[in-house]
Amino acid sequence: MLETRRILQGDRLRLRPLASTDLRRCVKWFSDPQIIHFLGRNSPVTLPEEERWFRDYERRTDEQIFAIEAEGLHIGNIGLHKIDRVHRKSEVGIVIGEPTFWSKGYGTEAMRTALLYAFGPLSLNKVSLDVLEYNTRAIRIYERLGFNREGVHREDIYKDGRFVHVIRMSILARELREPAVP
Numbered sequence: 001m002l003e004t005r006r007i008l009q010g011d012r013l014r015l016r017p018l019a020s021t022d023l024r025r026c027v028k029w030f031s032d033p034q035i036i037h038f039l040g041r042n043s044p045v046t047l048p049e050e051e052r053w054f055r056d057y058e059r060r061t062d063e064q065i066f067a068i069e070a071e072g073l074h075i076g077n078i079g080l081h082k083i084d085r086v087h088r089k090s091e092v093g094i095v096i097g098e099p100t101f102w103s104k105g106y107g108t109e110a111m112r113t114a115l116l117y118a119f120g121p122l123s124l125n126k127v128s129l130d131v132l133e134y135n136t137r138a139i140r141i142y143e144r145l146g147f148n149r150e151g152v153h154r155e156d157i158y159k160d161g162r163f164v165h166v167i168r169m170s171i172l173a174r175e176l177r178e179p180a181v182p
């Protein structure tokens with residue numbers, strides 16, 4: 001495991017290490033068509049698969065997954081994947097699994113909190129992600145935070161009967177933007 005897995009505090013939410021007791025909720029989210037629509041995978045996940053994945057994850061040193069907690073509830077996950085200490089980079093993935101919590105600013109705040117950790121205590125220089133071309137809500141929050149488009153993986157995913165472009169985005173430590181003043 002990478003050092004101690006810690007709790008990251010944002011203004012309205014906190015990120016705490018994902019626990020095995022969270023997995024049933026994650027299975028529910030990753031089996032919900034409205035969530036899967038925005039992700040690279042097409043099929044629902046099962047609890048045994050998720051438990052196997054978690055056992056493997058606990059042994060890994062290159063991945064840190066956080067539960068996003070807001071209003072006293074676990075509403076989603078955010079993870080740093082493929083953490084590379086040599087080149088000081090990682091990938092990031094986020095899901096707010098409860099659609100009633102979408103568009104309330106939690107995704108932006110969770111991503112900012114994870115990036116402050118990645119560029120601060122983890123000393124990374126670059127964080128990258130892949131996003132489906134039609135996921136405009138996600139792309140807007142990434143661009144607002146300072147992510148740049150690196151390129152397009154053309155027709156990389158087959159989704160709902162058609163091929164979809166996948167946009168590769170990244171942010172460097174010096175590019176993270178301050179939150180907009182309300």
Ligand SMILES: CC(C)(COP(=O)(O)OP(=O)(O)OC[C@H]1O[C@@H](n2cnc3c(N)ncnc32)[C@H](O)[C@@H]1OP(=O)(O)O)[C@@H](O)C(=O)NCCC(=O)NCCS
Nearest residue numbers: 038094095096102103104105106107108130131138140141
């Ligand atoms: C994509 C996702 C993570 C975005 O998270 P979110 O919490 O819905 O996004 P936010 O609320 O931070 O930002 C969306 C809107 O809320 C607004 N907002 C920002 N701060 C706010 C606040 N404090 N209060 C209210 N609204 C706020 C933003 O202005 C934004 O509006 P706009 O897009 O119309 O400009 C989330 O919708 C999700 O998990 N979707 C399904 C899975 C997915 O797409 N994952 C990403 C795969 S790459």
